[in-house]
Amino acid sequence: VLSAPAVARAQGEGEPFAAVARLLRSHCAMPACHAGPTPAQGMPLIPGRIYRSTVNVRARTDPRFFRVVPGDPDHSLLYLKLLSPHQGAYRGPRMPLSMDPLSDDEIALVRTWIASFPADLWGPPPVAGPERAATRTFQDAYLANLPTPDAIGARTLEFRIVHRFKAAATDAGSKGLYGLDSGAWISLDLSYGLTDAVDLGLRRTNLETDYEGYAKWIALRQATGRSPFSVALRGSVSNVRETDRFNRTRWAAQAIVGRRFGDRVSLMLVPTYVSRTNGLDAADHRGTGAVGAGAELRLGSHYALTGEWVVQTGGVEAPFQSASLGFSVATGRHVFHLLVTNTQGHDTDLYAPGGDLDARAGKFRLGFNISRTHTFGGAERSPPR
Numbered sequence: 001v002l003s004a005p006a007v008a009r010a011q012g013e014g015e016p017f018a019a020v021a022r023l024l025r026s027h028c029a030m031p032a033c034h035a036g037p038t039p040a041q042g043m044p045l046i047p048g049r050i051y052r053s054t055v056n057v058r059a060r061t062d063p064r065f066f067r068v069v070p071g072d073p074d075h076s077l078l079y080l081k082l083l084s085p086h087q088g089a090y091r092g093p094r095m096p097l098s099m100d101p102l103s104d105d106e107i108a109l110v111r112t113w114i115a116s117f118p119a120d121l122w123g124p125p126p127v128a129g130p131e132r133a134a135t136r137t138f139q140d141a142y143l144a145n146l147p148t149p150d151a152i153g154a155r156t157l158e159f160r161i162v163h164r165f166k167a168a169a170t171d172a173g174s175k176g177l178y179g180l181d182s183g184a185w186i187s188l189d190l191s192y193g194l195t196d197a198v199d200l201g202l203r204r205t206n207l208e209t210d211y212e213g214y215a216k217w218i219a220l221r222q223a224t225g226r227s228p229f230s231v232a233l234r235g236s237v238s239n240v241r242e243t244d245r246f247n248r249t250r251w252a253a254q255a256i257v258g259r260r261f262g263d264r265v266s267l268m269l270v271p272t273y274v275s276r277t278n279g280l281d282a283a284d285h286r287g288t289g290a291v292g293a294g295a296e297l298r299l300g301s302h303y304a305l306t307g308e309w310v311v312q313t314g315g316v317e318a319p320f321q322s323a324s325l326g327f328s329v330a331t332g333r334h335v336f337h338l339l340v341t342n343t344q345g346h347d348t349d350l351y352a353p354g355g356d357l358d359a360r361a362g363k364f365r366l367g368f369n370i371s372r373t374h375t376f377g378g379a380e381r382s383p384p385r
Helices: 004-012 017-027 050-054 104-115
Strands: 156-165 185-192 197-205 212-222 229-239 249-263 265-274 288-298 305-315 322-330 334-341 365-377
Touching: 017 104, 156 197
Parallel strands: none
Antiparallel strands: 156 185, 156 365, 185 197, 197 212, 212 229, 229 249, 249 265, 265 288, 288 305, 305 322, 322 334, 334 365
């Protein structure tokens, strides 16, 4: 097996590399990025050096991946980072950084170039090869309320604002601006990716002055030839500070099983149990059992329709089952989720028992979620996601 420089010389770095070289030179190979004496991540993307720095070279930002896997663009980070955040398997800053994304034709050109490498000539990646890239199941770590089986990523900090207007839109009408004049329940959520498989977080909402600390572990990731599903386990503890509430400390456990079908559809089930959910009766120590179902239909590289339904299976129940419909927009670092819901709270112990509005009668309140991420230590000079 020839070395990367030897093969590059043998190929003369000709077509299809010539067209890719022009593309990389205009978008990536600038002195402040992947050129000059100190290229970003030690990866110069210039003729004469690109093969040595990319082919079968493990990525510094995410050692699960190699920069270029010969003949396999779908597991080559150089290609994956050109895609929108949820098209590929990688959650991080989209390249080229601080510039407009490449066009579909330009991305296809890079894909064709990597696919043109004969694997038998270049040889396999060192050691056991890259972990087969897992598929992101959903755009975000949450739908309206339900957690998804996706992690936010190692060394990634995520800040989330959850906003629910108090009045039902139909009751408030145009005079009350469909609930926007009614005040709101707001949740502030800060989470951190301890590893690629473990997230830790803390959130607080003014609804019942509830604090929730949580941890999520990604047990399986959907990947071709490895697992048809993504599976995560999430545990949390909540503490209610409202003075007229009882059963203040509540524990919750959730199993999250999701699957992405092609490029458009994702589905999940979330069995849930929360202890001591009756905050109005000190003598009632029952919890709530529930099963949540969630769906996402992607309309393009940035947009999706979402829906979730939480059915109570036993214990303490609110008047109605919890239901939400939404429209989300994902960008490089943000996800904005506009929704209608019949449920007041976002903390697990607040939405698991159900909603306070009758969704079947068309009673919904307006709300939105906004998340923003930042990656530390090893990620390119970001915006992540």
